[in-house]
Amino acid sequence: MAILCDEKTKLLIQGLGKMGRFHAGLSRAYHTQVVGGVAPGKGGSEIDGMPVFDTMREAVQTTGANASVVFVPPPGAADAILEAADAGVDLVVCITEGIPVLDMLRAKRALRGGRTRLLGPNCPGVVTPGKCRIGIMPAQITRPGPVGVISRSGTLTYEAVDQLSRLGIGQSTCVGIGGDPIIGTNFVDALALFEADPQTRAVVLIGEIGGSAEETAAEFVKAHMKKPVVAFIAGQNAPSGKRMGHAGAIIAGGKGRASDKIAALEAAGVRVAMSPAEIGETLAKRCPELRK
Amino acid sequence: MNVHEYQAKELLRGFGVPVPPGRLATTPAEAESAARQLDSKVVVVKAQVHAGGRGKAGGIKLAKSPADAKRIASEILGMTLRTHQTGAEGKLVRKVWIEAGCEIERELYLAVVLDRAAEDFAIIASTEGGMEIEEVASRAPEKILTVHVDPATGLQSFHVRRIAFGLGLPAESVAKLEVFLGGLYRLFVAKDASLAEINPLVVTQGGDLLALDCKLNFDDNALFRHADVRELRDADEEDAREREASELDLAYVGLDGDVGCLVNGAGLAMATLDMLRAAGGAPANFLDVGGGTNQERVAAAFRLILEDPQVKAILVNIFGGIVRCDLVAEGVVAAAKELGVRVPLVVRLQGTNAAEGRKILESSGLDITPAETFREAGERAVAAARGAKA
Numbered sequence: 001m002a003i004l005c006d007e008k009t010k011l012l013i014q015g016l017g018k019m020g021r022f023h024a025g026l027s028r029a030y031h032t033q034v035v036g037g038v039a040p041g042k043g044g045s046e047i048d049g050m051p052v053f054d055t056m057r058e059a060v061q062t063t064g065a066n067a068s069v070v071f072v073p074p075p076g077a078a079d080a081i082l083e084a085a086d087a088g089v090d091l092v093v094c095i096t097e098g099i100p101v102l103d104m105l106r107a108k109r110a111l112r113g114g115r116t117r118l119l120g121p122n123c124p125g126v127v128t129p130g131k132c133r134i135g136i137m138p139a140q141i142t143r144p145g146p147v148g149v150i151s152r153s154g155t156l157t158y159e160a161v162d163q164l165s166r167l168g169i170g171q172s173t174c175v176g177i178g179g180d181p182i183i184g185t186n187f188v189d190a191l192a193l194f195e196a197d198p199q200t201r202a203v204v205l206i207g208e209i210g211g212s213a214e215e216t217a218a219e220f221v222k223a224h225m226k227k228p229v230v231a232f233i234a235g236q237n238a239p240s241g242k243r244m245g246h247a248g249a250i251i252a253g254g255k256g257r258a259s260d261k262i263a264a265l266e267a268a269g270v271r272v273a274m275s276p277a278e279i280g281e282t283l284a285k286r287c288p289e290l291r292k
Numbered sequence: 293m294n295v296h297e298y299q300a301k302e303l304l305r306g307f308g309v310p311v312p313p314g315r316l317a318t319t320p321a322e323a324e325s326a327a328r329q330l331d332s333k334v335v336v337v338k339a340q341v342h343a344g345g346r347g348k349a350g351g352i353k354l355a356k357s358p359a360d361a362k363r364i365a366s367e368i369l370g371m372t373l374r375t376h377q378t379g380a381e382g383k384l385v386r387k388v389w390i391e392a393g394c395e396i397e398r399e400l401y402l403a404v405v406l407d408r409a410a411e412d413f414a415i416i417a418s419t420e421g422g423m424e425i426e427e428v429a430s431r432a433p434e435k436i437l438t439v440h441v442d443p444a445t446g447l448q449s450f451h452v453r454r455i456a457f458g459l460g461l462p463a464e465s466v467a468k469l470e471v472f473l474g475g476l477y478r479l480f481v482a483k484d485a486s487l488a489e490i491n492p493l494v495v496t497q498g499g500d501l502l503a504l505d506c507k508l509n510f511d512d513n514a515l516f517r518h519a520d521v522r523e524l525r526d527a528d529e530e531d532a533r534e535r536e537a538s539e540l541d542l543a544y545v546g547l548d549g550d551v552g553c554l555v556n557g558a559g560l561a562m563a564t565l566d567m568l569r570a571a572g573g574a575p576a577n578f579l580d581v582g583g584g585t586n587q588e589r590v591a592a593a594f595r596l597i598l599e600d601p602q603v604k605a606i607l608v609n610i611f612g613g614i615v616r617c618d619l620v621a622e623g624v625v626a627a628a629k630e631l632g633v634r635v636p637l638v639v640r641l642q643g644t645n646a647a648e649g650r651k652i653l654e655s656s657g658l659d660i661t662p663a664e665t666f667r668e669a670g671e672r673a674v675a676a677a678r679g680a681k682a
Contacts, residue, residue: 026614074513100484100514101406105443108411124613138613138644153559155611158643159666162611179558181408208559211408234562237569238545238578245543245558245580247513248408253426275570276563277666 118184145170163280179246209235323365345375421492484514549574573674587623617649
């Protein structure tokens with residue numbers, strides 16, 4: 001078991017530019033079932049050995065795909081997400097950074113109540129070690145095991161996963177939820193999935209300044225989680241009012257500070273690493289039985 | 293992206309939101325003729341800078357005649373305005389907005405924002421106009437009325453009624469607020485704003501609603517579809533280095549420490565600042581070269597960091613996921629040689645091909661201090677900035 005994706009996932013690539021093709025190749029090399037791509041106007045052809053379709057409808061009907069990953073540039077990315085939902089996939093992962101937030105507001109509203117789960121946008125994707133890779137994560141640093149990883153960041157996730165793997169602690173699934181203000185799957189959604197997943201025995205949550213998703217996650221942990229959670233919050237030294245790389249990473253009107261998030265998590269029984277160098281160690285100390 | 297008050301008011305007018313008549317002036321003589329043309333008993337001379345708190349800092353003054361407007365404009369133009377939002381360095385005033393005065397009955401607050409947590413639009417209203425809303429929120433939160441608007445259906449008449457009656461406006465003002473708020477909401481959506489704040493919204497003695505001051509922010513990610521908004525950018529109001537970085541497509545934020553940072557990925561870059569602080573040092577900047585970087589971007593980032601005279605050491609912290617560390621190492625070496633890096637360089641490469649990358653650094657002949665772990669990187673960079681050999 002794991003969450004979001006596994007060896008049965010059949011993946012479509014939306015947007016077959018340089019980046020989409022490159023990462024489709026890496027996913028295939030990781031034994032992910034990449035069943036095709038969508039590039040309007042190129043339907044009927046083949047790219048890198050993958051069948052290409054004009055529309056998501058046609059691609060899903062022909063291949064039986066149940067997931068897609070969006071590499072479409074910002075102006076058309078929300079449209080691509082909605083097309084994936086319309087075609088009925090269970091999971092759409094959006095890698096694209098720089099989508100107008102109002103586009104995402106409307107897209108998120110349109111997905112409400114439907115069957116399709118969105119991961120991202122502005123996220124590195126999801127890896128279930130040894131089974132499936134969707135997006136742009138370096139899957140070679142992961143190893144199968146009992147720890148679920150959820151993060152708003154890309155490279156900081158790799159850092160945390162690498163620290164865990166070096167300590168001999170493997171991962172059930174590594175999930176990048178994205179650095180934008182409006183995202184499809186939030187901390188609470190991913191925590192709930194990990195709590196219900198038999199393979200996962202503990203969770204590492206990597207948050208950052210901006211918004212209140214970590215505070216909401218803390219409430220959820222307190223009320224609903226039996227599995228231990230450890231965390232790190234990036235941006236403890238970020239100035240107020242400045243956007244720190246991610247569109248969602250901004251302390252605005254005194255809200256979204258790291259200190260408030262850390263306090264909320266600690267009050268919920270989450271052990272918080274104070275230094276980014278100690279994410280793996282913090283988990284290892286909290287759950288020594290998970291070390292191999 | 294931020295715009296000036298006068299630009300925001302021009303946009304508001306275009307969406308039917310009532311604003312007082314006014315004119316822009318860049319010289320005292322222009323201010324005088326603007327005041328004359330406005331044909332108002334009193335005019336207000338308002339400094340145009342991208343910062344709040346202008347009134348308290350002496351950037352907004354009443355003038356009783358065109359000659360008075362000229363005199364006041366000559367004081368305000370060219371002054372360095374220091375408000376709680378500008379920092380100690382302040383902002384140079386290059387333009388003033390000359391506006392007709394009005395008879396004020398009440399001052400209210402009204403804003404449209406995007407609510408991240410609720411994932412909808414929020415209309416925020418308060419009877420405490422003229423005060424900063426954060427202050428009201430902390431001192432008298434019961435005086436703030438928040439009405440959520442579903443993005444699927446948009447602003448409805450009942451939203452307007454809730455706000456009008458919530459603010460204690462008379463029933464005959466509901467129609468006026470519908471025009472006012474309807475325009476503000478349409479502007480927000482049509483132009484991809486991230487904040488549209490009217491503070492104060494004035495109820496005049498005649499019962500009219502007027503936007504006396506306003507602040508508009510726009511979503512940078514949506515500027516590609518708003519050429520008219522892009523044209524309102526005032527480069528003079530932006531931090532020169534941050535502007536240069538954004539032109540190079542690098543995320544950069546200047547800080548006040550002495551360790552320059554070059555990191556791939558926003559989360560790792562924020563964590564690097566935290567690591568430096570934990571090691572007892574102070575970062576000079578936040579800089580994200582992008583998750584998948586290359587030699588050109590590394591060189592551009594180096595140039596930017598070296599322009600900061602405060603920088604006494606540079607920490608390069610790269611987690612090579614997809615990007616290979618050996619390629620990054622080549623980029624670092626090439627850039628350091630080309631630019632003649634004058635400060636100690638601490639480089640940490642981790643991830644794909646990290647060992648090969650470290651070999652390239654060692655054999656480069658450059659004075660580069662390698663670091664393997666995150667902690668080591670922070671400690672060595674802090675030591676290097678202090679002039680100690682790590």
